[in-house]
Amino acid sequence: QVQLVESGGGVVQPGGSLRLSCAASGFTFSTYGIHWVRQAPGKGLEWVGVISFDGVNKIYADSVKGRFTISRDNSENTSFLQLTSLRPEDTAVYYCAKDPVLTAGTPSHYMDVWGKGTTVTVSS
Amino acid sequence: AIRMTQSPSSVSASIGERVAITCRASEDIRSYVAWYQQKPGKTPKLLIHTASTLRSGVPSRFSGSGSGADFTLTISSLQSEDFATYYCQQYYAFPQTFGQGTKVNIE
Numbered sequence: 001q002v003q004l005v006e007s008g009g010g011v012v013q014p015g016g017s018l019r020l021s022c023a024a025s026g027f028t029f030s031t032y033g034i035h036w037v038r039q040a041p042g043k044g045l046e047w048v049g050v051i052s053f054d055g056v057n058k059i060y061a062d063s064v065k066g067r068f069t070i071s072r073d074n075s076e077n078t079s080f081l082q083l084t085s086l087r088p089e090d091t092a093v094y095y096c097a098k099d100p101v102l103t104a105g106t107p108s109h110y111m112d113v114w115g116k117g118t119t120v121t122v123s124s
Numbered sequence: 125a126i127r128m129t130q131s132p133s134s135v136s137a138s139i140g141e142r143v144a145i146t147c148r149a150s151e152d153i154r155s156y157v158a159w160y161q162q163k164p165g166k167t168p169k170l171l172i173h174t175a176s177t178l179r180s181g182v183p184s185r186f187s188g189s190g191s192g193a194d195f196t197l198t199i200s201s202l203q204s205e206d207f208a209t210y211y212c213q214q215y216y217a218f219p220q221t222f223g224q225g226t227k228v229n230i231e
């Protein structure tokens with residue numbers, strides 16, 4: 001079945017870096033955009049950014065622009081979220097989620113499949 | 125960024141009751157709204173997209189309505205498995221934004 005599995009979370013000091021992975025299976029990964037969404041403890045959902053199916057287009061939330069980078073390796077069916085210059089307010093569960101539209105150059109849609117998330121804690 | 129304001133922030137209801145959750149956008153977003161259900165410690169699950177299109181496999185007691193700036197998620201007859209937090213999301217423009225969530229509690 002269609003599945004997304006995040007990994008790479010952990011505890012990091014303020015100013016540190018981390019790379020999250022999102023491994024996909026059960027669908028043709030190279031034809032769908034991937035979103036990243038986060039949820040701080042006890043809070044709501046915050047969209048972080050999206051990468052198009054071919055990796056050409058990447059769009060970020062203002063809160064992470066210049067610090068986070070989304071990439072993908074279609075040969076490995078994996079998307080990545082590189083987190084740098086981390087702040088305590090970046091502490092959250094990070095989810096990857098699939099855009100539902102095939103080969104969308106600008107994947108601005110809802111998210112039809114979500115992973116279970118990986119937890120990032122930024123603390124000294 | 126487009127603001128999505130949900131109300132109420134929480135609601136208590138009994139099994140079999142009808143529950144309505146509203147979401148107001150800060151500008152016209154046509155019908156580019158999705159609704160998600162999230163149970164504690166679990167991943168969000170898509171219920172409805174394009175304001176009123178029920179995702180395949182979602183029970184028909186869930187329905188969505190609205191267009192422009194005002195949207196509603198209705199649960200026609202609340203079941204025990206529906207106790208969760210519900211989020212609206214706009215995907216009309218970047219950055220995509222979510223409502224703050226509505227927690228549906230057992231009365």
